[in-house]
Amino acid sequence: MASSHKLILEAMEGRASRVPVWLMRQAGRHLPEYLALKQKYTFLELCKTTEAAVEASLQPIRRYNMDGVICFSDILVPLEAMGLELDFNPGPVFAHPLRSFKDLDRIQDIDVKARVPHILEILSTLKAHPETQGKTILGFTGAPYTLASYAIEGKTSKDFEHVKAWMYRDKSGFLKLMDRLADLVIAYILEQKKAGADAVQLFDTWAGHLSREDYRDFVCPSTEKIIAVAKENQLPLILYCNGGSHLMPEMLSLKPDCLSLDWRMSLEDYCLKIPDSIAIQGNLDPSCLYGSKELVIQRTLKLLDFGKKRGRYILNLGHGLLPNTPIENVKAFVDCALKS
Secondary structure, eight states: OOOOTTHHHHHHTTOOSSOOBOOTTOSSSSOHHHHHHHTTSOHHHHHHOHHHHHHHHHHHHHHHOOSEEEOOOOTTGGGGGGTOOEEESSSEEESSOOOSGGGGGGOOOOOHHHHOHHHHHHHHHHHHOGGGTTSEEEEEEEOHHHHHHHHHHSBOOSSOHHHHHHHHHOHHHHHHHHHHHHHHHHHHHHHHHHHTOSEEEEEETTGGGSOHHHIIIIIHHHHHHHHHHHHHTTOOEEEEETTOGGGHHHHHHTOOSEEEEOSSSOHHHHHTTSOTTSEEEEEEOGGGGGSOHHHHHHHHHHHHHHHHHHOSEEEEESSOOOTTOOHHHHHHHHHHHHTO
């Protein structure tokens, strides 16, 4: 078997000895050892308790021996660094959502170390841990638009009524919020790098609901700012926009190091639009892992065959693992890459 020494970084640079593999939302949900851990902590307690979060981060590595270790946390945690009060009941809830420009006065100065020190402790612990040596340490954050969606709506939304109302009624005010959130994300990922992250993934979970024009006008400026600073600081960045295949021209204009792709188009079709200079990641439908082991292997080998020919490819799903995914199928998926 080829060495797994920082293969994810090597794949992004086009020099990996084999296709690396990790999974979005790999830390738990479907693992019995994770469910046992959740019996002892609420979700937010689990995110903020260093020892428990490190254990949750390591559990899937012990099961599957993937090439990346992603720190256990939540995309909304950095909003606490601006003084927003986050809870889970069971989904994310902000008791005092932002609804207009005047609410920006409630946002405090960004203080990652003071308000979310646990994420830095988790990463530094993982970096030094014996079980992570030779693995790529992955940090992550929500992107400004997705952070704004939760902060404005106050919870998960289907139609994003309050977000879009603010966008369309007060463009300048909304862009100021997005710029403040870009500053938050920048501070957050740079601290993650200092703590041990080799690369970060920027999750823009809800940007796929936007048109190309609105993505270009309201999202691109803040995302471009983040990517530029990441490049200046030699921090490789993976951009993920769920449901964002129609936004590909705009995402490419941002020049991320890697694009994480959902399953709504084939890799072949995606790569007709993506230059070889940009790494790609994905894009198996997570629901496929509910199928037979033979189907999982067949679909995965197809991705690997294309990825090997194309280069700069990281095997992953097109979204996060689903809670009841069979362990044997996750193992079959990962093993295809490990044996390639």
